[in-house]
Amino acid sequence: MTYTASELLAVSAARLLEDRKIVFAGVGTPLLASVLAQTTHAPNLTIVLEGGVIGPEMAPGRLPISTNEMRAARRGVLLPSITQIFLYAQRGFYDYGFLGGAQVDPYGNVNTSFIGPPERPRVRLPGSGGACDIISHCREILIVTTHERRRFVERVDFVTSPGHVDGPDGRRRAGLLFGRVTKVVTNLALMGFDPATARMRLEALQPGVRLEEVREHTGFELPAPADVPHLPPPAERELAILRTLDPERTFLG
Amino acid sequence: MSDASFVEARRRLEAKDRSRRDKRMPVERAAELVRDGDHIAIGGCLYSRTPWVTLRELLRQRRRDLTLSRNLLCYEGELFMVAGAARGIVTSWAGIGLPWGLSRIVREFVESGRVRFDEWSHLALGLRYRAAAMGVPFLPTLSMLGSDLLARAGARTMTCPFTGERLCLVPALFPDVALLHVHRADPFGNAQIDGYPHMDADLAVAAAAVIVSAEEIVDPEDLRRHADRTIIPFFAVDAVVEAPYGAYPHECYGLYEADLAHIDAYARGVASGGADAARRHLDDYVYGPETFEAYLERFGVGRLLERRRAAQELSR
Numbered sequence: 001m002t003y004t005a006s007e008l009l010a011v012s013a014a015r016l017l018e019d020r021k022i023v024f025a026g027v028g029t030p031l032l033a034s035v036l037a038q039t040t041h042a043p044n045l046t047i048v049l050e051g052g053v054i055g056p057e058m059a060p061g062r063l064p065i066s067t068n069e070m071r072a073a074r075r076g077v078l079l080p081s082i083t084q085i086f087l088y089a090q091r092g093f094y095d096y097g098f099l100g101g102a103q104v105d106p107y108g109n110v111n112t113s114f115i116g117p118p119e120r121p122r123v124r125l126p127g128s129g130g131a132c133d134i135i136s137h138c139r140e141i142l143i144v145t146t147h148e149r150r151r152f153v154e155r156v157d158f159v160t161s162p163g164h165v166d167g168p169d170g171r172r173r174a175g176l177l178f179g180r181v182t183k184v185v186t187n188l189a190l191m192g193f194d195p196a197t198a199r200m201r202l203e204a205l206q207p208g209v210r211l212e213e214v215r216e217h218t219g220f221e222l223p224a225p226a227d228v229p230h231l232p233p234p235a236e237r238e239l240a241i242l243r244t245l246d247p248e249r250t251f252l253g
Numbered sequence: 254m255s256d257a258s259f260v261e262a263r264r265r266l267e268a269k270d271r272s273r274r275d276k277r278m279p280v281e282r283a284a285e286l287v288r289d290g291d292h293i294a295i296g297g298c299l300y301s302r303t304p305w306v307t308l309r310e311l312l313r314q315r316r317r318d319l320t321l322s323r324n325l326l327c328y329e330g331e332l333f334m335v336a337g338a339a340r341g342i343v344t345s346w347a348g349i350g351l352p353w354g355l356s357r358i359v360r361e362f363v364e365s366g367r368v369r370f371d372e373w374s375h376l377a378l379g380l381r382y383r384a385a386a387m388g389v390p391f392l393p394t395l396s397m398l399g400s401d402l403l404a405r406a407g408a409r410t411m412t413c414p415f416t417g418e419r420l421c422l423v424p425a426l427f428p429d430v431a432l433l434h435v436h437r438a439d440p441f442g443n444a445q446i447d448g449y450p451h452m453d454a455d456l457a458v459a460a461a462a463v464i465v466s467a468e469e470i471v472d473p474e475d476l477r478r479h480a481d482r483t484i485i486p487f488f489a490v491d492a493v494v495e496a497p498y499g500a501y502p503h504e505c506y507g508l509y510e511a512d513l514a515h516i517d518a519y520a521r522g523v524a525s526g527g528a529d530a531a532r533r534h535l536d537d538y539v540y541g542p543e544t545f546e547a548y549l550e551r552f553g554v555g556r557l558l559e560r561r562r563a564a565q566e567l568s569r
Contacts, residue, residue: 052449068298070567081450083379124363129346132374133396162399174399175419
């Protein structure tokens, strides 16, 4: 069976979401993953979107492009202000948060602001949006991104969104008392964090991927267990659901 | 003014006419509330309820040296940069939208230092407006702690005097003028918004002056019957502009969906032609059409009605 990297990311992320939880999702892969989870094993998963909606129900073929448009609010139960939607996060209501990013380091710090020095950037990226808030307040953070060496770097050029900052005690020392980055999902692997060092480590490989391939595409040392398991491939049903949700393949690639 | 103290902001508010009076006026006159060098806060979010009718007029009147703030800045920011109207942006994110990737114009103007980009997290910016709306100089948050945004943005930290925990403090942001597009307002400026409130209610009371454009001007008696829906009080508002389709080609919740084909065409133009494409867009949609009606005619009645039908379908 063939599938795109985006489809694989959505399926892998969806499987990490438990039923009855509350997920702060962005548009694109996070929303696809959340709706897929709802349709399969997590019918009571509640979606929250940044533009200001709680509990929307997406219509297949009518996925929003941004979290603040009418389509994203479909059948929602509450439309709070944007400030309020984040204050619910700061209060501690959301179980999961999703993040992507131009650069990710071994501590799960994410950069979406600058490539190069901030005073004279080579690339001015769009900025945090809600990413810094999501990573600071949600209970478990999932980083979902394609796996490239230029993306997985030893040190991000700028910490837009703090992961474990610089070690097991990094968040605590910064004043971030709650939440943590738990998983990193890519098209090559599933990674977690070593509690002793707060550094990223390999947990499983995507179907057909070799360990060397992952290391080749990672710009820092990535510890792995002696016998790395493989994740089960996307099931036909999971792919069918995704393709019904996004028939024009705006997000599925 | 945005960096001014809360004391000065309070004095400025006290000095202005807050009376209940008919504030209806054409957009040309309302736009005169904005002076060169002002800090303008833009309501809505990304391509939702963008106050295009007023933004377009500011560009037509060739305002200069403006600072624009918005939670998520869409390509209105690009047009102000290319027109030479903006010297700075204050936002959590600047681009067009996810599928269109990086903004070539934001990159060009910010990387070359021509436009200053002050980045705050989305919540931090919301709390800056909120602090101003509350009339206090700052608010504490746990956002931005542990990030490089904190120091770069000019936030501060403190040790909580009650718990001893470390907190991030964000300073109040008092815009000179807020531009808000709403569903309905009465002639005095009492205003109601359907769907997403975004940050408009805070902007309305944070700013020294407020221009409200409304899809519909309603009889004050009608508004009183649904007073629970009113989120902007008349005493915050200085100008009321009647503007059906005033957010077009962006969406107005329940009334019309965004004209994504138009946005896509603009984005493609800029992706290949850069600032020149944006300049052509300014000629075609801003400087060319003399009135907002003439501007809407550029899109065509058929298109406007089709976007309205699409919104109605979604509302079912």
